[in-house]
Amino acid sequence: xxxxxxxxxxxxxxxxxxxxxxxxxxxxxxxxxxxxxxxxxxxxxxxxxxxxxxxxxxxxxxxxxxxxxxxxxxxxxxxxxxxxxxxxxxxxxxxxxxxxxxxxxxxxxxxxxxxxxxxxxxxxxxxxxxxxxxxxxxxxxxxxxxxxxxxxxxxxxxxxxxxxxxxxxxxxxxxxxxxxxxxxxxxxxxxxxxxxxxxxxxx
Numbered sequence: 001x002x003x004x005x006x007x008x009x010x011x012x013x014x015x016x017x018x019x020x021x022x023x024x025x026x027x028x029x030x031x032x033x034x035x036x037x038x039x040x041x042x043x044x045x046x047x048x049x050x051x052x053x054x055x056x057x058x059x060x061x062x063x064x065x066x067x068x069x070x071x072x073x074x075x076x077x078x079x080x081x082x083x084x085x086x087x088x089x090x091x092x093x094x095x096x097x098x099x100x101x102x103x104x105x106x107x108x109x110x111x112x113x114x115x116x117x118x119x120x121x122x123x124x125x126x127x128x129x130x131x132x133x134x135x136x137x138x139x140x141x142x143x144x145x146x147x148x149x150x151x152x153x154x155x156x157x158x159x160x161x162x163x164x165x166x167x168x169x170x171x172x173x174x175x176x177x178x179x180x181x182x183x184x185x186x187x188x189x190x191x192x193x194x195x196x197x198x199x200x201x202x203x
Contacts, residue, residue: 002134003127009035011138016146016155031149038144046137047083047120050172053179054130056086057121060114064106072101072108076115080105081123089116132171139163 002008006024013020013031021032024039047055061076068075078085088100090112101108109115143159146152 002129005039005126008134008138009039012141012145015138015142015159016150018149034145034148035141038141042141042144043137044083044122046140047122050175051086051120052130052133053175054128055120055124056118058116058118060116061107068108072110074109074112076107076109078105078107081121082119083122084120085117086120087118130175132174136163136167136171139167
């Protein structure tokens with residue numbers, strides 16, 4: 001299990017046969033420099049691909065004092081670690097929380113006195129990242145650093161293909177299944193959704 005950005009960078013470097021590094025943050029080697037440049041963008045791009053369970057965070061938003069100059073009547077400051085909005089909930093049940101727009105780092109709403117945001121965060125500790133997410137990120141990062149470090153466009157393409165065709169689909173599929181898996185439901189919910197039970201009691 002990866003426990004640091006350096007671990008993930010080394011997974012990527014090992015895929016392209018490059019020299020491993022001791023510290024992504026402080027090392028001055030070419031490998032560390034290139035990985036340090038590409039890592040944040042690769043991480044955030046992958047986080048935006050899917051509502052990863054490990055990275056989902058909830059927060060109550062702070063209202064911006066100045067109202068937006070538009071059809072929207074309120075603006076809310078989005079968290080700095082938000083890379084993808086999943087759901088918006090208004091404090092008033094009569095207000096549609098899903099009715100919103102994003103402009104810059106502000107969330108715009110109508111008729112809401114309070115707003116809660118469910119979003120994907122890029123600030124979750126690395127030790128909590130899903131193993132399949134880490135594997136996918138290592139291939140994506142490898143595809144971005146292979147060119148500068150190996151001067152081999154074909155190797156970069158190979159890493160990108162492994163990311164798109166193998167690692168990313170598997171990671172997203174497994175993660176999505178856990179949202180509505182049987183482990184998340186009690187006995188009553190499982191029996192209520194049972195095709196056999198429904199067939200017996202169908203009118």
